[in-house]
Amino acid sequence: MIYKILADATVFIHFLxxxxxxxxxxxxxxxxxxxxxxxxxxxxxxxxxxxxxxCPLTHLEVWLRTKxxxxxAYTGSFIPHYIEKIVYIELPRYxxxxxxVFLCGFNAWMYLKRKK
Numbered sequence: 001m002i003y004k005i006l007a008d009a010t011v012f013i014h015f016l017x018x019x020x021x022x023x024x025x026x027x028x029x030x031x032x033x034x035x036x037x038x039x040x041x042x043x044x045x046x047x048x049x050x051x052x053x054x055c056p057l058t059h060l061e062v063w064l065r066t067k068x069x070x071x072x073a074y075t076g077s078f079i080p081h082y083i084e085k086i087v088y089i090e091l092p093r094y095x096x097x098x099x100x101v102f103l104c105g106f107n108a109w110m111y112l113k114r115k116k
Contacts, residue, residue, distance in 0.1 A: 003068035007061050014057040014087045021045055022103065025110035035111065042104050049100045052093065 021041050028035035048055060089096075 001068075003064045007064035007068060010057055010061040010064060011084055011087055014055070014061065017041070017057065018087060025107045028107075028111065038107070039111075042107055045100055046104055049097045058088075 020038065024034065024038035024041070028038040047053075091099075
């Protein structure tokens, strides 16, 4: 049971990470440590898209689910049912790559426009 709870928590953290990558510039404009962490996260997201890698959080979640139930079956909890649809969105790789490029460009614009 603990592995299932940890896997669900991992998916929720993954979701929060994605939200941070999308909206992190709003806080990064005010706070330099958040800006550095946000830009580092965007660079990491860009790199894993270029090399077609999986996020380490994905590997952790799969490992935890496998430890919970080798059949890798979901038992209907809230987090896998709703949040995983967003975290593991089913889009072509090219579309996800273009969204990543757009996200990085948008955040660069947010940071650069505030310096003027």
